[in-house]
Amino acid sequence: MATLGRTDIEIYPLVLGTNTFGWNTGESEAHAVLDAFTAAGGNLIDTADSYSAWAPGNVGGESETVLGTWLAKHRDTRAMVATKVSQHPEFKGLAAANVRAAAEASLKRLGIEAVDLYYAHFDDQATPLEETVAAFDDLVTEGKIRHIGISNYSPERLREWLDITERHGYARPVALQPKYSLVSRGTFEPGLRDIAVAEDLSAFPYHVLASGFLTGKYRTRADLEQSVRGGSAAKHLNPSGLAVIEKLDQIAQAHGVAIASVALAWARSRPGIAAPIAGARVVDQLAPLLASAELELTADEADELTALSDFIGA
Template identity: 40%
Template sequence: MEYRLLGRSGAAVSSLALGTMTFGRETDEAGSHAQLDEYVSAGGNLVDTADVYSGTESESIIGRWLAARGAAARDDLVIATKGRFPTHGDPNALGLSRKHLTQALDASLRRLQTETIDLYQVHAWDALTPLEETVRTLDDAARAGKIRYWGLSNYTAWQLTKAHDLATTRGWLAPVTLQPQYNLLVRGIEAEIVAAVQDAGMGLLPWSPLAGGWLTGKYSRDEPPAGASRLGEDPERGMEAYAKRSAQERTWRVIDAVRSVADSVGATPAQVALAWLLGRPAVTSVILGARTLEQLRGSLAVVDVVLSDEQVRALDDASDPGFDDYPYGPAGENQRSRRIDGGR
């Protein structure tokens, strides 16, 4: 297992994180604990959850696992969770206000059965709460010893930059990570968000690295999803989601490229997709999600997969998001370039 620094902090985390959104929903407690054991035995140390996963049950399952294994096991891990969305119906039980964040954080600490959360992430932007209120609340939480670091999730580039710059100019603890959706089929963050992350010295923690199963190679043009897949088990929503992505020629171009590279390196399509993502700029740790122990083991085996420069270029080309129009692409680059030979 490779280890990388958590943004501009000095904390080291494994390049593969264990995502736990399936805990308590698609994976029962025994299966969830088995995943945690497998992940830790493979050298992983970053466990990511959120208060809304499985109606708070994901955090509780992790908390019981931590309690059973003792303080030494807890000290070896970097526990990450999130707050922002409602877990009950009170009108103040959502958003990034001081009231809600403080209560959400305290509730997460109780469920996780820990005194400190290593990485506390705000789950999404809140347009109604002043940013100063949110960032100051997180700084206060760090000073109180409730969190060690904080990060962002699902923020745009301008939101990220505004939050980071506010923290640094006020002398408050600044965010160290951003958790966005990022994979071979979803590369929109490369337009501006990756550059903003790098400029702030933050790290990326990509979620949905396999695009909801599309990059595992389980879907095909001619066979609609069925059975043991997220799309197949919910026929109505599954077919709608399948039809939308299936209609895009780029989807099948990417899948064909992933399968081709997988055949040439003797790996699974999922492992190839993960290996590509691990090599992207600013990526600190890729969040793995699995319903079964076998799925997790397959993903963890990506540590043995090495892609050549040629294979990476093939995947890049097939998945090119097409940022060609101004202010991106050649036209935008020409406008932003600064030459010293008299050119514009």
């Protein structure tokens, strides 16, 4: 178990992503996924106010709403909720008034009194960073959010955020959420990783299975037709990417686990990473994700994967 930043809160080695909830995962199936995840010991659930505004007929907030109906039935749950602000169609950006309005809307959809971990989803360079940082601090002071996270920020802007908290005595971030995987390491390493390690920030990376490529399901061009995500995985279908898949497969067979389990375990082994985020559209997809939380790679296995992925994608 990793801890959340400099707090004493322990985090299960896998975070459940919920961007399919209210989109291609209906409410009953989503509740079943949440039940299975928490029954296994999972205790951090990740969503965003913008999930899933991209789907036809959706307006944003659908994932939070589905999660809220589950929380209403599990008032005694120890599970924590992470959500995000800046991308909901009605609450774009990180101006102070918008941050407050978005947080209050998220609380209403979730049906809770405080968000455990509230992320700035994407940087908003049109708003002075001091205004944004102060707005998050106000929400902590008022008890509407418990902890602050930063997602998709550059190392320079993360450092600036931290400097502002130091100057003003504002609540300090405890978490980062970068894009990161065996085939996409450049946005986290080395800049964000080094700050995370030095400042005791817990990194919870997303896109760790690279649109399904790191499950091993896409090995030929014909395989890309299996799923709507095949197009996103196509860019990794090259000799370097396939070499990673081959090594993942070898290690997975040695441990008797799925390829996805190894890819997630590798991410968790990296400096600065507290736990990877992964989502399951249906309950049957959850088993290999949960298995990753129990899997400890040997130093040689982790090093071999790291060496193969040193071609680094952004």
